[in-house]
Amino acid sequence: MRITVAELKKMARSKGFKGYSNLRKADLLDMLNISPEASKTKRTRTRSRKERRPKRTRSRKERRPKRTRSRKERRPKRTRSRKETRPKRTRSRKETRPKRTRSRKERHIRTRKEYRTPSPSPSPHSSPRDVIIIGGYKFVKGSAIGDGSCMFHSIIQLLKHKKPTRKEGIEFRRLIADSFTYEEYIHIGDGIKAITDLIGMTGIDLTESQFGSMNILKIIQEFPGKEKVLREISEKLYRRYKNEFRSTHVNADEFMLAYTSKFLKLNIVVVGSNGTVTSGTNMVKSYPTIFLYNYMYSHYDPLIGMNGQTLFDWNQTRDILIDNTYLINF
Numbered sequence: 001m002r003i004t005v006a007e008l009k010k011m012a013r014s015k016g017f018k019g020y021s022n023l024r025k026a027d028l029l030d031m032l033n034i035s036p037e038a039s040k041t042k043r044t045r046t047r048s049r050k051e052r053r054p055k056r057t058r059s060r061k062e063r064r065p066k067r068t069r070s071r072k073e074r075r076p077k078r079t080r081s082r083k084e085t086r087p088k089r090t091r092s093r094k095e096t097r098p099k100r101t102r103s104r105k106e107r108h109i110r111t112r113k114e115y116r117t118p119s120p121s122p123s124p125h126s127s128p129r130d131v132i133i134i135g136g137y138k139f140v141k142g143s144a145i146g147d148g149s150c151m152f153h154s155i156i157q158l159l160k161h162k163k164p165t166r167k168e169g170i171e172f173r174r175l176i177a178d179s180f181t182y183e184e185y186i187h188i189g190d191g192i193k194a195i196t197d198l199i200g201m202t203g204i205d206l207t208e209s210q211f212g213s214m215n216i217l218k219i220i221q222e223f224p225g226k227e228k229v230l231r232e233i234s235e236k237l238y239r240r241y242k243n244e245f246r247s248t249h250v251n252a253d254e255f256m257l258a259y260t261s262k263f264l265k266l267n268i269v270v271v272g273s274n275g276t277v278t279s280g281t282n283m284v285k286s287y288p289t290i291f292l293y294n295y296m297y298s299h300y301d302p303l304i305g306m307n308g309q310t311l312f313d314w315n316q317t318r319d320i321l322i323d324n325t326y327l328i329n330f
Contacts, residue, residue, distance in 0.1 A: 008032065132293060132303060134275045135320045141293050142302040149173050151252040151292065154302040155260065155268075158290045158310040170248050176263050177245035184259060185238040186216045193255045195219065197237045198230065251298060254279060261287075267317065270294045271303060277321065289317040 008028040012020040017031055029036055132139045144153040145166050153169040164172070186194040194216040199206065206219065220230045244250045252260075261268045261281035267289040269280040278294060288311040291303040304310055312320065 003034070008034075132271060132275050134271055134277065134291070134303075135322045137320045138306045139271075139291060139293075139303040140306060142304055144299075144301050145169065146299055148247070148249040148251055151257065151300040152176075152260075154292050154300045155264070155266075155290065157302045158304070159264075161308075161310060173248070174246050176260055177242060179263060180242055180245055180259060182235060182238050185241065186234075188255050188259055191215055193241075194234060194237070197241070198234055201233055201237060202230065204230075252300075257281060266290060268292060269317075269321065270300075277323075280321075283317070285314045288313060291320075 005025050005028065008025065009020055011032055012028060015032070020028060020031065023031065026036070130141045132141055142154070142157060143163075144150040144157065147153075147166060149169050152173040153164060153166075156164045156169055156172050188194070195206075198204070198216060198219075204223070216234055220227050220234070223230060245256055257268060257270070257279075258281050260266075265284075265287050267281060267283050267287045269289060269291050270278050271291055271293050272278040273295075283289075290311060293301040293303050295301070302310070305312075
């Protein structure tokens with residue numbers, strides 16, 4: 001048995017020792033000359049944990065009831081397979097599908113029904129829907145990819161005399177957009193684009209004389225204390241418009257058309273339904289002229305002369321636009 005601290009204190013009191021009440025067990029043992037080993041008595045283990053467990057008469061496997069048959073044997077036999085139960089297919093899936101008329105690349109191009117115009121044909125036997133008459137001249141309406149960059153696809157088709165790939169049209173658009181500077185932005189459309197963008201963003205009020213100057217830099221100078229902020233906003237609007245110019249998913253507007261005409265040194269005339277001229281760039285006599293067909297202000301297609309001509313000189317342009325004198329300076 002082990003000697004407790006209380007028992008050691010009783011022994012010290014009986015022997016007449018003083019000051020033992022605050023001593024620890026080790027100090028009490030030293031005071032009473034008792035070795036620490038003598039205070040401990042080893043416990044004798046009667047038997048080990050394994051010996052105390054009852055003997056297992058049989059193993060776990062022996063205690064389980066014997067399985068008379070396997071899982072497969074217990075399942076009922078299938079009289080026929082799954083294939084045999086299905087009705088026989090008379091023809092394959094490929095045979096039931098209609099024949100594909102377009103390639104995989106063409107199917108990925110997002111086009112509307114009205115954009116799927118036939119390829120240009122200079123033949124006089126073209127369908128009446130494909131023939132556009134402008135000032136007595138007959139044009140054949142071609143087809144351009146309708147992916148947001150249709151205007152650039154149409155222009156490159158008229159310049160190269162062949163239908164471009166989608167990649168060529170996108171690279172052509174980005175080439176023009178990368179050359180579009182801030183100076184071009186503030187002067188494009190006689191300065192209207194930069195001024196209207198700034199008014200729409202800031203809501204500033206302009207007088208008639210300020211708006212008449214048509215120069216965004218002069219207008220900004222007339223707001224003392226706000227010149228720096230207005231200039232930063234104007235440059236931010238320029239960068240946003242340039243990103244739209246480069247984007248393949250944004251339709252080209254009249255300002256992009258005007259800059260493209262200036263960049264390519266090309267007169268561009270836009271024609272609507274029934275051969276009505278809807279718009280045109282600032283006409284320059286030394287520039288050749290091309291004609292584009294615009295459908296509902298959302299899609300452009302190239303217009304090709306009945307003899308296959310795509311570029312027209314100034315004399316031919318003047319004869320074609322005889323009824324639209326506002327575009328030409330005679």
